[in-house]
Amino acid sequence: RKEVEQDPGPFNVPEGATVAFNCTYSNSASQSFFWYRQDCRKEPKLLMSVYSSGNEDGRFTAQLNRASQYISLLIRDSKLSDSATYLCVVNGNYGQNFVFGPGTRLSVLP
């Protein structure tokens, strides 16, 4: 089993739609979780951290389920500018060693 797995995608959604991405991780000792966004031919950029209680930043909501080793990202009211690849990131065996999932590509269509 891979350390971090994500929905394979791509997701093609119309503007204004709500879309959810799922991510599972294998290391039960992981403590830090993030979602990154990567635009085509650009470096990944931190979108949001994921906290145990769940957290929201505008149209974006992240949830963590430690028992199921599962993370989700919900995007409401999708914009064209949300089109990107979304990477799930989990810390690995060493505290600050982070493992990236393969990413899920989102295309928001007009």
Added chain:
Amino acid sequence: EAGVAQSPRYKIIEKRQSVAFWCNPISGHATLYWYQQILGQGPKLLIQFQNNGVVDDSQLPKDRFSAERLKGVDSTLKIQPAKLEDSAVYLCASTQFPRPTGENYGYTFGSGTRLTVV
């Protein structure tokens, strides 16, 4: 705050040649990483430094890849000799020590070096 600086942005070399990449992290960031990202995949960790010491290099192909961070600030990654499968984007990232609660900060990435081996 200045970001993570990387150079060069692009490099094209022939197989069996050598190449070196340079990274200068954000000032004060003790932890520095090199990642390899092959097209269509997520970044894969090559090596992690904390100050000038190696924390994890378990996925670094040591027969051809080497990296150093001699003064605990900037770092170089070298490939010698390069193979076709080394064609990828090489990303450098840095981060601060964890919060007192143990919670980690996220990374900041540089813009990467796109390597093409022909």
